[in-house]
Amino acid sequence: MTTATARPGGTAPAPPPSDAPELVVSALTVRFAGLTALDEVSFTVPPGSLHALIGPNGAGKSTCFNVLSGLYRATSGSVRLGDVELTSLSPHRIAALGVARTFQNIALSGRLSTADNLMLGRHRLTRTGFVSAGLRLPRGRREERRHRERVREIAEFVGIADHLPVPAGLLPYGVQKRVELARALCLEPRILLLDEPVAGMNGAERRAMAATLRRIRAGLGLSILLVEHDMDMVTRLADEVTVLDFGKRIATGPPARVQRDPEVIRAYLGTSPIRREGEATP
Template identity: 75%
Template sequence: MTATNATGTGIPPLHVRDLTVRFAGLTALDAISLTVAPGTVHAVIGPNGAGKSTCFNVLSGVYRATAGTVHLGDQELTGLPPHRIAGLGVARIFQNLALPPRTTVADSLLLGRHRLTRAGFLAAGLRLPAAVREEHRHRERVREIAEFVGIADQLSTPTGALPYGQQKLAELARALCMEPRVLLLDEPVAGMTADERRRTAAVVAGVRDSLGISIVLVEHDMGVVMRLADEVTVLDFGRRIAGGPPDRVQNDPAVIQAYLGAPAEGSAPAKSSVPAKGSAPAEGEARA
């Protein structure tokens, strides 16, 4: 897999314009705009309740926007159901594990190939030659992707028997099996040990650098965000308060105030505890 999708078409930018979501009078997102450049990692961060999950739910079709638009290149995603958005090349992994625990890793990853399967139910059930050949191609691709994320030696293992960190990698691999153009990662390192976080962050960096897939990342581990992100959008109370490269965002006064609170009158300004891009996260570092 290269920096193109399965059909060979270049990966387009993802444009979010004036995205607004209201629930019974409560504004969860207030005219949010951002652009995810092709083949980059764009992090969406902010304190709890800032609107990050709502934004992801609109991008993946779980929620409908009250106003605004989402475009993947020339294709409008606004208002499309989740399966249509997935069919256009947008894959998502959720914070909570969603793997069938008794199914082998290989078969779990094969589920990600469903949108690319052309053989019908009858042909597959009768094991017709064309269906058998297609299944073989899909299983070969599953093995390649499992090798890429580092779980190829676990393909015959039930997913429920994997350590937590490897289960998260299996979910990432299943999303990659869709051959996505855009990958939505919702807290991919949540609950991991420091070693698991480093390993998963390296895989995510490889997805961008080796496969050229655009990534939208929501993550509370600021060390991971600052090391991986090419661009950061910061939300607070449903509004965009800052955006730009990580080095600039981490020193933005509005961002520091949102995370740490306004300094007391007459005291020295609060300093950001967000580590610089490329630095290793300390144990117990500040989280969004």
């Protein structure tokens, strides 16, 4: 299996049984003091699909992600993952349901090795008690060995296996973004929330990341909710797009239709539609 950073491994790690649930956001509203950050926003992410959430800076995209992952409380509205209501749950309970996210600003432990950063993503799956793990009892050692084997599988799939011994803070920026993605996959999620996964990358890194996201969908059957400003990537990857402007949803639909919506062009895209599929990415 290839482990070069520019060309991630060709086959997905063996997934757990696929049971990706539908994510339904209904009339989601968030207010901070007198400011309305989200105003009755609704959209649905069907199982196994990739849904993009786009809009200008300050449109409410990160606020939406923070509600979905439990960092913010909704003022009103509903977020359901399958049959479970998420809006009243804490972040760790939402993560335990299989919701994993990356962040717009890299949130790695720079002094820890890449491998140990990925092991943090296995925390919710750890069954060994504190005493067994701390005393390095046989049961704890066996479980750690299993988790580290899984970490290597995922690192190979994402293309960072060569960097496992390296402190995360010493890695190039584009590799750190891949480490964040791999750490999210280490949670064995059912849905991924990816906050600008290619921000700050060069063209080759962006194309490699897009290819990795395609393989995640094909190989692991995950649902993905993507916040991204790279409209070429959105056009090529997304099944549906929801556009926010000043906290309101102004359009939802397939990329080809959304990119021609007059409100979207006015609010976000300027006078030029998103580049059509098949045109070259810079």
